[in-house]
Amino acid sequence: MFSEIFKTLFYAGEIVMNFYDRKEKILIEYKKDQSPVTNVDTLVSNLLLQKLKKITPEIPCLSEEMLLNYRKCQNVKKYWLIDPLDGTKEFLSQKKEFTINIALIKNEKPIFGAIFLPFNKILYYSCNNIAWKEKNGNKSVIKAKFSNFSELNKIVVSRSHSDKELEKYLIDKKKFKIKKVGSSLKFCLIAEGKAQIYPRFGRTGIWDTAAGHIISVSAGAKVMTWNKKPLVYSLKNNSLYNPGFIVTVFNKL
Incomplete structure (x- = not known):
């Protein structure tokens, strides 16, 4: 199949x-x-x-x-x-x-x-x-992983979407290199160890995240809402959109 x-x-x-x-x-x-x-x-x-x-x-x-x-x-x-x-x-x-x-x-x-x-x-x-x-x-x-000690860990963010919450989150991430990327490629970069954090605060459709979700989790990353709850794909509440979430290899948000 x-x-x-x-x-x-x-x-x-x-x-x-x-x-x-x-x-x-x-x-x-x-x-x-x-x-x-x-x-x-x-x-x-x-x-x-x-x-x-x-x-x-x-x-x-x-x-x-x-x-x-x-x-x-x-x-x-x-x-x-x-x-x-x-x-x-x-x-x-x-x-x-x-x-x-x-x-x-x-x-x-x-x-x-x-x-x-x-x-x-x-x-x-x-x-x-x-x-x-x-x-x-x-x-x-492919496996999600930290960068080498000689490299900066990377945060991937949307190329087309930005908001005040994201800007506030990035303020204390001085030790990270910020990379703007379009589409669900951000999940893939986490999955193959080329980035370590993908924070998302704005609205996304469930179709935007589902494939990248399972790929990054299968590679060893975590996908969760900002309340540390699983990102789910239920249609029973008539919602087709996700809450804010983070994809990361770190234990802390």
Whole structure:
């Protein structure tokens, strides 16, 4: 099953890159919160939904671009969660940090996640609580870890979103290097030991975090709310958004 999903992600990545290279025309609209959504988001969403329905017809799917489907997923133990183009702003500005995300949720927790970077053709994923990175056909297990003593530990923050709470949090982190990164790539950098903290205070959709959540946890990191509670993916309260959270390799927030 997962090998078919990976093939579909690579194929979807090729489609995305045709638009990125402007071989196809990008059409842009704006949501109520003024975030952009494109015909690329919709195209990839439809492709992934069709493929997952074919592979696992018994498991409902929820995509960021098809949120009306969430009622079908409210009372089931398993559902697929898709972000067809995470980092749309980065994609439109022709930065490299956009991804395609797929996660499988069971009992309100992600149990499988895959994040594909179309520009670099890099795949991160978690299977059986082990995190992997695959590039050019070569795959390896990845682990979250501290930097060497000769290096600064890194905090990754959103390239497109900032707020006063984040600025306040960073004030006493003088010993850390701050790196701005788009999309769910921030989770992946934690998972492979290239960063140690990802603090998030602003709103995120559950589709933004589910795949990165299981990948980073499988690599040895912690994902929790600021109240030290688990980040859960329940649809029963009609909420599709996360509270603030932190991803870290440290025991303290």
